[in-house]
Amino acid sequence: MAPEVTSATQPSPARQRRFASVARQDARLTPERARSHNRALVLQELYRPGNLSRADLARAVGLTRVTISDLVADLIEEGLVVELGQRADSRPGKPATLLDINRSGFSIVALDLSYDSLFRGVVTDLDGVVLVRDQLSVPGVTGDAAVDAVAQLLARLADRAPAAILGVGVGSPGIVDQGGTVLSAPNLGWSDLPLQTILAERSGLPVTVANDANAAALAERTFGGVQDDSILVRVGRGVGSGLIVGGTLVQGAHSAAGELGHVVVGTDGGELCACGKVGCLETWLAIPRLQSRLEGVADDAARAVALAAAGERLGIALAPVVGALNLAEVVLSGPLDTLDGTLLAATADTIRARTMADSHGGPTVRMTTLGRDIVVLGAAVMVLTGQLGVS
Secondary structure, X not given: OOOOOOHHHOOOHHHOOOOOOOOOOOOOOOHHHHHHHHHHHHHHHHHOOOOEOXXXXXXXXXXXXXXXXXXXXXXXXXXXXXXXXXXXXXXXXXXXXXXXEOOOXXXXXXXXXXXXXXXXXXXXXXXXXXXXEEEEEOOOOOHHHHHHHHHHHHHXXXXXXXXXXXXXXXXXXXXXXXXXXXEEEHHXXXXXXXXXXXXHHHHOOOEEEEEHHHHHHHHHHHHHOOOOOEEEEEEOOOEEEEEEEOOEEOOOOOOOOOOOOOOEOOOOOOOEOOOOOEOEHHHHHOHHHHHHHHHOOOOHHHHHHHHHHHHHHHHHHHHHHHHHHOOOEEXXXXXXXXXXXXHHHHHHHXXXXXXXXXXXXXXXXXXXXXXXXXXXXXXXXXXXXXXXXXX
C-alpha cells in the first residue's frame, strides 16, 4: 500500500526560511556574478580551516581588503559567517578578528532513495554532522506514489530541522540529468520525471537531485579522502558508479557516466536481467540477486565461491575503465557483510590481472569508510556546492 500523504507535504510557515542564493551557471559575466564568485571563494576558504581574519582571506583569495570587508559584512548579515573573537597575537596593533562559517546556523535535508524498500533521510549541519534521522518503508511503491513518499519524508525532516534550511539534496537511483530530471529509474517506475522541480514546488525549498552513486562519489571526495582519479561503485538494489577524474565528477554525454549495472560481463551467458539482456553485472552483483543466490548455498565454502564469482564479474567490468583512465582507487559502497572480504578481494585480483599494473601494483581497492550515510552525505555536499559554492 502506498504511504498516506498528508498536508505535511505542503510548505509550512516554519519551513519558509531564508536560504543563500547563487548565480545561475549559464549567466553571462556581470558584476553580480563576479560578486557571487567572490563570495564562493571566501566561503570555500572559510569552510575548510575556518578561523581566518579578513586579512588572511584577502591574501588567500587574492582580493583587496576593502572587497573582503564588504563581502564579509554581507555574509555576516545573512547569517552565513560569524565572528569568533580576537586572535591572541603578540604583534603590535589591534588583534585581528577571526571568522568562520556559521556551521550550526543552517540545516541541510538529505535523502537517499537507493534502498530496495526504504527511503532514508537525515538533517545535517554544514559540516555534514547528522542531527536528525528518519525513514519511510516503501515496499513495492512506484510511480506517483513513490514521489508522494519522497515528498512526505522531506516534509517530516524539514519540520524537525533545528535551523534555517539551506537546501535539500536527493540521491536517486537511475539516470538523472543535470536539471534533476530522473530520465530512467525502472525500479521506482520513473521515466522523464522532473523530481527536482516537483519537490521544490511542494516544499518551497531549493532542491538538488542527482544519481545516488554520483552523490556517494561526492561524499567520498569531500569526507572520505578519495584520490583525484577514482571510481565509487554503489551496490544496492542495482549497481552504479560515480567516476571522478582530475578531481571532477564525470557526468557523460547523456548524464549516464558510471552506469555499469547493465554492462554484460562475460560471454558465458547468465541470468536474465530486467533490461532484457542476459548476464548483466546487476544479475551477478545487485544485492537482492546476490542474497538470493547465497541463500541457496550449503556451507561457507560454497558461499565463498559465490561471492568470489560476483567479485570477479565486477572486476571484469571495472578493468577496462581503470586501465583506460589510469585510476588510482576503486571504492565499493554497499552492505559490508556481503561486499567486504572475499568479494572485495576477488574484485581487486581481477582488476590487477586484467590491467597493466604499474610499479605501485595497480589501484587501491577498498570499502568506503562512510558507511550507510554515504549517499546522504553526498546529497548534503550537493547542497553546499549549489547554494554556497563550497565542497
